[in-house]
Amino acid sequence: MKLQLAVLLISVLLEGSVALPAVNHCLTKFEESLKETMALRRSCEEAHLKDCCQIAEASKIIDNDNYTPGSGIYDISNVCQSTAAFTQDIFPPMKARCNMESSDGGWTVLVKRTPDVDERVSFKRPWVEYENGFGNLSGEFWYGLKNMHCLTSQEPMEVEVEVSKTDGTKLVLSYGNFKVDGPSTSYTLHVSDKHYEGFDFSLHHNGAKFSTFDRDNDQNPGSCSAIYNKGGNWFGNCYNMHLTDMPKPQLHNSERFLPYDYAELRVRPKGCIALSDSPGNCE
Template identity: 85%
Template sequence: MSTYQLQIKKMKLQLAVLFISALLRESIAMPAVDHCLIKFEDSLKETMALRRSCEEANLKDCCQIAEASKIIDNDNYTPGSGIYDISNVCRSTAAFTQDIFPSMQARCNMESGDGGWTVLVKRTPDVDERVSFKRPWVEYENGFGNLSGEFWYGLKNMHCLTSREPMEVEVEVSKTDGTKLVLSYGNFRVDGPSTSYTLHVSDKQDEGFDFSQHHNGIKFSTLDRDNDQNPGSCSAIYNKVGNWFNNCYTMHLTGMPNPILSSVYDYAELRVRPKGCAAFGDEPDSCE
């Protein structure tokens, strides 16, 4: 067979592959997507129970998961707290959500208040092995830990989740003896990387201890990137962990081995949700 004939044969084979691929996209891929959408609308309970991806429904956070359940099932179903798939609002490649986990996932607290909280930080001694928070900048940026235990959700993800619309925040800490403290603020935002992920927290909703006075407007710091207001390094002083250190802290959820918030606690959770927790908001703005 001549070279010319071989080239013709190769071209025909390539065209056949392209044709088959096009048929597969039309006959398999699109119906599969339609099937997922129909399945979601017909049975949200089953969808959530199986932890199916919410990409098809374009649910961006735990609030929208909670709101969707009320809309579709006439307020008769509330999804439980746990780990859910959400659509990747950041369109990022953050290691915490792309490499450690198979898809964009979030830990949802559906019990506090009306639920719909996306958890950004979790500390608990109820695990087989504690997570070390002695990490460099890049790990705090991308996230680390395990969503079923202790974790830091990642500054990139915190920025993307809190910058697309006004957010409120709860910080809950507790001790094994049952002592508990919950602080609520009406405004919470983490700015982008160009600001070293500056924290904005204000509009305290309750009386008593207020950590925002010391941490509002403060850049994030780690041992290898010192942005604090201390002449030395707060991270170096306090076990080489990251935090929105001022000089140095009143809130220290990354404290080792225990979180600190006006006192030393055993458990801690920082969680956010959109103000009003409205379902199916507009498409998010692009992130830095």
């Protein structure tokens, strides 16, 4: 309203009369310019933000709580450039798939399995590909052990693993602590603080080194990766959760194998601002 009054006053002073068409045209052009400016600011902000949580927070602040970013692919910064550079040839310049809907959003997706693609991605891969990452962020992918280590080593992280079937059956496993150590430890996994009722699917994986069919670091006399379709995993002896199993991701609850059609592993910093929260006055 203040803007409209100001433009109207300028029009009166310059023309000596109220020229409503000119006022409306001016307001329309101003609104278009504002939208372009906000879009540019979002792009610039994304380029300097290190994960999907910060993108969600910045989007709320920039638009004064009027903009909720949708799930999709965003640019994030390379926060480990000096130590373990992101594999920019796989996901340039540094892209991330963000889940902005589940549990208030702000999640960076590390693993995605879905049948809703034209061509399925094979997860029968050697060590070097699991280290660097493979797949397509718009479909199925493995984000890369280097990137996982980078993202989970900056601050305490929480994790959700969601598995579901085409018939609507869904299970969400959440843990309050998740971290992937560096290459000198074979990317040892730390996961704890279960936030759901029922069987703990981290039993075989907490403290485990990562293994592939060509680099066996598990606790089994054989090779868990070779036994279970050559997918890489943090195998203990052998697994309760195998998101890279082929042809479908699987869970194992000590009694039976549980295949699923969809799977997503996602992380975010502890204390990530919920998208439903108000950021307050950000002047």
